[in-house]
Amino acid sequence: MGRGIKVVALAGGVGGAKLADGLAQVLPPEQITIIVNTADDFTHLGLKISPDLDTVCYTLAGLANPETGWGRRDETWNVFQALQRLGMADWFHLGDSDLATHISRTTWLGEGRKLSEVTDELCRIWGVRVRVLPMSDDSIQTWVYTNEGDLVFQEYFVHRQCQPMVKGFRFEGSESAKPAPGVLEAIDTCDAVVICPSNPWVSIDPILSIVGIKQAIVNHLVVAISPIIGDKTIKGPAAKMFSELGIQPSALAVAQHYLGLINTIFIDQSDIGMKEEVESLGVRTFLTNILMYDPLERGRLAREVLEYILSLRGA
């Protein structure tokens, strides 16, 4: 389906990876570009780790662990256990084959290659034919302002397990960062931008914080998929963040968050009660089952998104 149609998806980790996988089921790979958040990237035990890129690429390659939402399937933990015996920090779990990814990325970056080149090389090796781009080759770092001080993202997210109360965010480096090669071109030449059901605050906003990306997107048809059903996120701290920032978490709050940027939001059919209020903002709604609980459902939701885009295009 969707002959010739080109879609750009903005993605964070799990939700983004699932929809990217769905898109790859229904469109030829050359018609899809996934732009991935890299503001969660960090250096841990000397290794350059790109959690969202890895989740997206592992998922597209069929290598992802279906249980955890991070890391690899059929993983072993020999190095991690040996590191624990040496008393090393063990709050960030590192499987053996995942470690090989980080060691390779660190080596290649150390040789002067760009993150986009490294990502391209990994995708080539893993047979990922969809184009996956980091949002930037420059370093951008999400800081979470909390009641327990400012925490760098992985410290908040993994080490502190999102316990501290959120007061705000900062994307350090985003003022001077450039979009990675291909990002603006992909947006300029696409038919629609899909904002995946990723965390608006810490997965999508960092992408939008890069000078040029938001401006490139704003002239396109932009469809968001709500990461919130009822007042809960499917995974991760998005709902908790809305609450702590004084906003009732809901698909409506997501629509308000993206106001001025999106044309349409896909909301869960159980949220039919807020359809009118969302549309009163000037944002169209599309009601469906937005939960992707298995790989078939990813394809089903992606197909609905594409059909919706095609229907507007035809109109």
Add this chain to the structure above:
Amino acid sequence: MGRGIKVVALAGGVGGAKLADGLAQVLPPEQITIIVNTADDFTHLGLKISPDLDTVCYTLAGLANPETGWGRRDETWNVFQALQRLGMADWFHLGDSDLATHISRTTWLGEGRKLSEVTDELCRIWGVRVRVLPMSDDSIQTWVYTNEGDLVFQEYFVHRQCQPMVKGFRFEGSESAKPAPGVLEAIDTCDAVVICPSNPWVSIDPILSIVGIKQAIVNHLVVAISPIIGDKTIKGPAAKMFSELGIQPSALAVAQHYLGLINTIFIDQSDIGMKEEVESLGVRTFLTNILMYDPLERGRLAREVLEYILSLRGA
């Protein structure tokens, strides 16, 4: 045995590790200091690797692989195999638990700790009570001049498997390097220095190249154990190096190499034929079985070395 006697051993990899292990069998740990060559150290895939320190420490901790002479026993290779699948350089084998050592060392050095502190920490965790010191906390790098150009040591030794013909050596950085904390004190307060049956050219000479170490040793009783039996090394390229440098490899050549530094050389009883010629150099000989083919033999040889030292001390 050897109440109160203090011994310093200069060691490279396997031969040094075996004799260090023998000494640890016959002397209380606080009477032994092992000074280890670090000019083989290198950075590989972003990891700081200290092959000789690891071989010595793994051996003393009972963690060494008895078959290979490097790496750990009961090792797994999951990361290494995953790295191979990513097309990474695989000429230097990295086992999973060995990798944890390198990741920890790299992390700790990155935090500003010294190699001697890192070694101390690893020994503490592994229960190694013998004092193991790197020769220096400063970077020294062995370059091997060959008929195929100048090669950094691991490139020559592991990657090229000692194939190129050796023309000479250089220990880059040794002019400005300082002995690691404790090295000179250990030598100054010891009763004898034992030069382990390690490679004279690339294991022991780098240690002796550091300003201050040779001068500190020269006033002591120094006993070397020949790494050559007949015209062959027990392990490694020492004999090949002697030949390529135009010297007939033998225990005599080893004695000549260390002339002016050693009082006595332990040579294999099969080399009885060169006893007179060695002694004509002014170097005493002690004939015994110098091959340490099992852990018991390490203790046996170490005991003979100690008894010899004690006999001179008593005299």
